[in-house]
Amino acid sequence: MSNSQAGLTPAMFHVLLALADGDKHGYAILKEVAAHTAGEVQLSTGTLYGLIKRLLEDGLIVEVTGRLSAGDDQRRRYYRLTPPGRAVAVDEARRLEKLLARARSKRLIQALRSA
């Protein structure tokens, strides 16, 4: 496990996931995280930008300039997953997958379902 992954919180992972399929601005990330977790993870603006700041510092995401499509506000900033960021997100996903597989092999998930 790499160092950056060691400090990767679930909330950070959510932000990385939200950026996996394309550059997004802050509000779009917020909405996507809420939608994909069925409202379970509700990021506030403070937490969101705290995460963005940390991910920027770690070089997992970058700010994209000059990407203005029609109707976009000039002041809006977009963020993009960097190759290291993508690698970290993939590693984390694999780790979770293995974890999940172990849980299945021990019939934990089934047990949970039946309970």
Next chain:
Amino acid sequence: MPRPWFAGRAYRAVLRLLPVDFRSEFGDDMEQVFREQHDETWRDRGLPGLLRMWGATILDIVRMAPREHFSVLAHDIRYALRMMRKNPVYSLSAVLILGLAIGANTSIFSVVESVLLKPLPYADGNRLVILRQTAVKIGQDDIRFSAPEIADYRRRNRTLSELVEYHSMTFTLLSRDESHRVRTGVVSPAFFDMFGVKPLLGRAFRADDDTPGAPAVLLLSYEFWKSAERGDPAIVGKTYQMNDKVHTVVGVLPPIPQYPNENDIYMPSSACPFRARQTENREGRMMRVFGRLKPGVTLQQCHADLAAIAGRLEQDYPKAYPRTAGYGIASAGLRGELTARARPMLLLLMAAAAIVLLIACANVAKLILARMAQRERELVIRTAMGAGAARLLRQLLTESLILALLAAGVGMLCATGSLRLLTEFAGQLTPRAREIGIDFWVLLFAVFCAVATTVIFGSMSALYSRSRLAAGLKESGMQLAPPARRNWMRGALIAAQVAFSYVLLIGAGLMVRSFIQLRSVDPGFVPQRVLAVGFDLSWSKYGNDTEVASIIKRLLDKVQSQPGVGVAAIASSFPMDPDTFGMNDMGQSFRIEGAVLSGAEQPKVANLRTVTPGYFQTLGVPVVAGRLFRDSDNQTAPPVALVSRSLARKRWGAQDPIGRRVTFNDGKKWTTIVGVVGDVKEFGLAREAPEQLYMPLAQVGIVGSLLVRTAGDPATLPSQVRRAILAIDPQISITETKTLEEARSESIASPRTSADLFGLFAVLALIIAVAGIGSMLALSVRQRAREIGIRMALGATPGDIVRLVVRQGMLLVIIGLAVGLAGAVELTGSLKTLLFEVQPTDPATYTLVSAVLFGAALLAAYVPARRAARIDPQNALRSE
């Protein structure tokens, strides 16, 4: 729906909790996201949803704000430490310079706090007063009290709730197996109650302990109980033999500072055999008197009350209070009294230390300016981009704070290290010295000094730099304003440093010069190779003058037969004896035969000493006229006396005093003057030689010290002399042994320490100022490398360049010297009372100090100037 602009503004307000960096980086985005979230929530979930969202948002920001602040701080600290490591010499010297300055301040403050600021360690100590009798017409302001006087003041006063007496004597305390020479405080029974001191064991004195015939009782001091009795918990009830009476211990005092002096044990006043002989003698003035003001009574009212009593006493007992003496009484708050002598010196030292700190502050300011200069380009860009202005200030303040805390640490080390020295120094000025210590307030003071100075000077220079940066950007893009203009603040700091150190150096120079003057004063005797051994004879064993004369003779014969001993003498005291320093009483009044006592005539008062014939030879006091004492001047011979030259001149003028007669008891007995001897500075080198009168010990049996002139080093002889004395009578108690050279040295210890401390501060100031000049010029040379390169390319010689740089530095030094000169002339007037035969405007001191400072500054300027002259024009121009 709340208007969006309102929501935006409210959200902005909440965002202010976050670090400014964070806000300037993400604030706009966050606000926009929030507005969108806000609109959508209102649309989808109405007011309840909106309120919930507000709640969650505010809570979220409140929760994350500390973490963000901390991360900025951590970053700043890491950055600051990296910057300090990159410039270790500069950082280390800054910490050391500031640390030493803070150390100087903290050390002096620890004394000021304990001595001047803390309340007395007694119950309601501010109501305690000390009483003193005065005789203004003969220049006496601290006369002690006699037993009848104490009784009168106690009975007649209306303003004191309590009035107690105190004196201290040395007795021999005999227990079954050992004997102790003990300093004994002799006090009124109410003494400890009045000071609010509760005994640790047993009880304090009671009124019935002081009645005639009451069993003799003692209180032990904590220190004596611990050392002599090993803290025996069953000490109460133990008996000792003292002054031929059995004394019972009734209690032990707590470990508190003892005033007015430290004593081993205490006894009630009536138990003192010496006082008992004087109970009816109105002129047997040996006690100090303290009182406690009644509630609501002011010191002025008390004073008026006591003055009225003094007036009546003067009428009732005209003989005891001669009109010509100008008798009166004075009362003063005990707290002010205990610190009166220390106050001016301590405040002066505090001021000197503060000046050192100011000079060090100028260095910190320069350090920050220099750092700003190094990072100019980065800063210009950041400032131009509108970002990080406040951030920059914060970064600089963090750096200053780290510096400050390190310096405070160095300062505390200095203060702790100098504690013993300072306690010793303060001990010469005030009995409160033993309370001196490093406590919470001292620590707080050190941290406060460090933080206040660095933060104020740090932010001042940072703000100044910022405004310069903005201006610089406008003027010429990357190339900032010419150094001469940009550096005016740095220049002003240099000039100020020079001015301040000049003032301090003058102060120190005057003190040192005064001390040298003082040291070179002829004391009137030859202190080298003379040993003084203090001893006491038992009161009961040698009760009359004949018995004393006999033991004295045997003692002297024995001691003089010792190898290494030249001549020896015994006297009641010796010059500069620390034990007699404070004993400034009315002296001995006498009348000259044939003199008509008119109302306007001064009473005849002299300092009296009893001596054996060898005294003058032992001490090297010259005979001016007549003869010295002989062995035949004894009990059976007619009474004789010797007078000092100043007494002879003052009382007899041009006439020959030899053969004249004086009386000490109104003509009952007449004493003939047989000789005149040289003046001796009895009470220290700074004071006039007193009018001294000597009498033969064989006629007036008062002993005090054995004086021995040795062939070699007197320090090798004490144990031998001690053995010789004890061989004559093992019950003779030996108090203290010291050489007269030591006594002389101790008598000027206080001015010496003051001169040392001032000198230390001044040298510190000089080093800081000179280092400041050097580093400023070095920086300036770096910045002007290109200009210097051009000058050299255009034909300037290295000599021209050296002159250019030196002139730049020395111009500031000369400005600083001029300002400092004006300041010194203004300020050193306050030193006048501390100086001995040196004027505050002493031209020699001013000349020497100016030359030293100018020379040091010149040297400091020359080093960077040489470096400038070695600049290679091609390199300098290429590097730009």
